[in-house]
Amino acid sequence: MRIILMGPPGVGKGSEAELLIKSFQIPHISTGDIFRELYKDRTTVGKIAKEYISRGELVPDDITNEIVRHRLSQPDVKKGFLFDGYPRNIEQAKALDEILAKKGCKLDAVINIDAPEEQIVERISGRRVCSTCGAVYHIHSKKPQVEGICDLDGGQLIQRNDDMPETVQRRLRIYKDQTAPVIGYYQEKGAIVYIDGTSTIAHTHAQVMKALGELN
Numbered sequence: 001m002r003i004i005l006m007g008p009p010g011v012g013k014g015s016e017a018e019l020l021i022k023s024f025q026i027p028h029i030s031t032g033d034i035f036r037e038l039y040k041d042r043t044t045v046g047k048i049a050k051e052y053i054s055r056g057e058l059v060p061d062d063i064t065n066e067i068v069r070h071r072l073s074q075p076d077v078k079k080g081f082l083f084d085g086y087p088r089n090i091e092q093a094k095a096l097d098e099i100l101a102k103k104g105c106k107l108d109a110v111i112n113i114d115a116p117e118e119q120i121v122e123r124i125s126g127r128r129v130c131s132t133c134g135a136v137y138h139i140h141s142k143k144p145q146v147e148g149i150c151d152l153d154g155g156q157l158i159q160r161n162d163d164m165p166e167t168v169q170r171r172l173r174i175y176k177d178q179t180a181p182v183i184g185y186y187q188e189k190g191a192i193v194y195i196d197g198t199s200t201i202a203h204t205h206a207q208v209m210k211a212l213g214e215l216n
């Protein structure tokens with residue numbers, strides 16, 4: 001199964017990715033992970049990518065695509081793969097199509113999990129994190145026994161800057177601006193599957209599996 005998984009932060013994409021790679025026994029490929037592996041290898045592409053990242057810049061498309069091409073030549077992708085965070089723009093999407101065409105295969109599905117912005121903001125901004133051990137709580141769905149206090153070690157629960165409503169709204173805006181063209185690209189090809197991410201992890205996964213079953 002060859003899948004691209006898309007969705008804004010806070011929509012449960014990480015949990016769904018884990019379930020999919022288990023269900024289909026396929027590797028989870030995120031470009032961030034590939035970059036980190038390349039640093040260790042000290043390959044030329046890895047070095048170049050690292051320079052961009054350490055300057056806080058995006059790695060150029062041709063380098064990212066080259067890294068993906070290399071990753072897709074490894075034996076563990078024979079059964080398929082799950083891409084997460086790639087392709088980030090239309091150029092990368094086109095490059096991926098070419099890489100796959102040369103290998104004589106194509107994508108099975110582009111899964112886009114989404115939820116209304118207010119709900120995502122409420123989910124993320126309700127998170128509280130223990131300042132001592134890092135355990136994660138939620139003011140509605142995973143309350144500690146005593147408000148503001150970690151069950152495990154009595155540490156104080158705090159809200160991370162990343163989880164503040166304004167920050168979440170900004171991240172969602174950036175995400176939408178970046179991915180709208182990619183979603184449009186796959187929509188035109190009829191390859192995209194929309195999944196409602198407003199419910200539980202189990203319900204989201206059931207919808208994804210049903211949609212993938214209908215494709216075959």
Ligand SMILES: [Zn+2]
Pocket residue numbers: 130131132133134135150151152153154155
């Ligand atoms: Zn704690």
